[in-house]
Amino acid sequence: MSDSVRDKPARPYISSEQLLNNLSDGVIGVDREGRVTFINQAASLLLNQPREQASGQTLSAIFQPQPDNQSLDTDFIRLSLAKEQPRTSFTSQRVKTADNQSRLFDYSLIILDKDTLAIMFHDLSHMEEQDYIQIEPHGYDPLTKLANRDTIHQTLVQLHDQHKKNWTPYTVLMIDLDRFKLINDSHGHATGDIMLQQFADYLTRLVTQPELVGRWGGEEFLCILPQMDLEAGMKKAEQIHRHIADFSIHSGKQDIFTTCSIGVANYPQDGKAVSDILRSADAALYEAKRGGRNRIASSLENRGSFLGIATQLENALQENRIIPAYQPIVNLQTGQVVADEALARIVNPGTAPVPAKQFIDAAVHLQLAHRIDFEVSRQAIMHCSDSVRRGNNPHPHFVNISAELLRHPDLVQGILNTALEQCKVCGTRIGSEKPLTIEITEQALLHNLGDTREILAPFLDFGLRLAIDDFGVGYSSLNYLADLPVSFLKIDGTLIQRVASESRIRAIIKGIQSIANDLELITIGEYIENQQTLETLREIGVNWGQGYYFGKPQILHERFDI
Structure with a gap:
């Protein structure tokens, strides 16, 4: 059992129905046919619907959104239970009650168990009475009733401007x-939602200004502390952390406890802009969780670790110090170099380049990976063009593309524009099949193949080829090989490192190679570091390979003295 769950027999047993009945929000449970099996006291009062009369009726008969909402019909309820996909986002809508009145509610559908769907709703009529209805209906998080991400961000921007003007910290x-x-x-999920609701209520009681607490997303919350320097902010974080150690909810016969991790950032110590402060807080939170969770981290104590790397990365991007290092890819049968892979490096004059493994986690976490991919891809295209103009025969240049970059159509178009310009310079020496090969991991590919094809289409239509990286771990879905125009399979390096010594691994790679042969794909073994591994892969029939045995990544950029 997890250390987040502990028994407390001293408390009396409370059933799930009693727990739902004690909620201040309305809850109605329905079966697969959409008929009411449970209605709590709050729902009965809000709808003016006696509980004994509601039982057995269809949900749409006692809860009637105006206008009609198809998500409450029987077909949708049955489909939701079959797929076990609860809808947790709330909708604000007027609902007709049993006494023919119209009231404003926000509501959401959630799954209680495999046979029961519930609608949870909250009365918003008081907002109309107090003329609050002009507030954006999506300005709050409907589950926790806290400010949502956009609203708390706008609040932070306004507060930042005030503190910047007055030269005061927060x-x-x-x-x-x-x-x-x-x-x-x-x-x-129903218990999880209750945990979030009660945690949000508990958190607002620990701060002096509840309106400055918001749900940032998922199980993350943002708390703004005006007029507090970093030392005072750390003390407040420690106070919140101590109190949350005592927080729990009761479910069935158990008390469910949770702990929290807190990232602390301060203006002006951690930056001059709101984006700097949020990035520092996010980086500190990451460091707190990476350090074992249930702890507090700040930029002050994490200089040189995650936050230091994040700052170095941001500066390198702004100063154009992200450049590719090229590692050769070799034909395993002939020993000839047939391709290369562009790998990101941070360079500083007079010091050794920083390899990607030291900063890529920070880049992904801080959503900077797309900028790195763009820079490396653009420079790899220029390198390819220069090589062809010098008289070399064009060969594949592999570049890593993250799912994050694929979600930035402007950057995708920027890469294609650079490729188009350079292909014109190279003239007829480059045909319809371009040298640049985009390399993407299985995990980065979308589960919906139609969406994947659509996103990759601009690259593939231009003539770029596709390589699947880290093949053999993770999902390893063969659907991608059947439905996407894959040209290369890069076999995961952790398998390659074990192939010479483990018969089971050899069997796996033989299977991959057999599939690749049938599909006319080129396989590439990564992390080849010794002769024994090379000979084993040759025997299996793996086509190409890369690794320190053939050569380390080399930077070809002349403007850096490294």
Whole structure:
């Protein structure tokens, strides 16, 4: 059992129905046919619907959105239960009650168990009475009733401008519930939602200005502390952390406890702009979770670790110090160099380049990977063009493309524009099949193949080829090989490193090679570091290979003295 769950027999047993009945929000449970099996006291009062009369009726008979909402019909309910996909986002809508009145509610559908769907709703009529209805209906998070991400961000921007004008500090806390997914998986999404609701209520009682607390997303919360320097902000974070250690909810016969990790950032110490402060808070939170969770981290104590790397990365991007290092790819049968891969490096004059493994986690976490991919891809295209103009025969240049870059159509178009310009310079020496090969991991590919094809289409239509990286680990879905125009399979390096010594691994790679042969794909073994591995892969029939045995990545950029 997880350390986040502990028994407390001293408390009396409370059933799930009692728990739902004690909620201030309305809850109606329905079966697969859309008929009411449970209605709590709050729902009965809000709808003016006696509980005994509601039982057995269809949901749409007692809860009637105006206008009609198809998500409440029987077909949708049955489909939701079959797919086990709860809808947790709330919709604000007027609902006709049993006494023919119209009231404003926000509501959401969630799954309680495999046979029961529930609608949870909250009365918003008081907002109309107090003329609050002009507030954006999506300005708050409907589950926790806190400000949502956009609203708390706008609040932070306004507060930042005030503090900047007055030369006063403020602190931001990024708070994350530890191992929340485990709670969801072990106890169900309904319990998880109750955990978030009660945690949000508990958190607002720990701060002096509840309106400055918002749900940042998922199980993350943002808390703004005006007029606090970093030292005062850390003390407040420690106070919140101590109190949350006592927080729990009751489900069935168990008390469910949770801990939290907190990232602390301060203006002006951690930056001059709101984006700098949020990035520092996010980086500190990442460091807190990486350090074992249930702890507090700030930029002050993490200089030189994750935050230091993030700052170095941001500066390198701004100063154009992200450049590719090229590692040769060799034909394993002939020993000839047939391609290369462009690998990102941070360069500093007079010091050794920083390899990607030291900063890529920070880049992904801070959503900077797309900028790195763009820079490396653009420079790799220029390198290819220069090589062809010098009289060399064009050969494949592999560049890593993240899913994040594929979600930035402007950057995708920028890469294609650069490729088009350079292909014109190279003239007829480059045909319809371009040398640049985009390399993407299985995990980065979307589960919907139609979406994947659509996103990759601009690259593939231009004549770029596709390589699947890290093949053999993760999902290893063969659907991608059947439905995408893959040209290369790069076999995961962790398998390659074991192939010479483990018969089971050899069998796996033989299977991959057999599939590749049938599909006329070129296989590439990564992380080849010795003669024994090379000979084993040759025997299996793997086509190409790369690794330190053939050569380390080399920087060809002349403007850096490295």
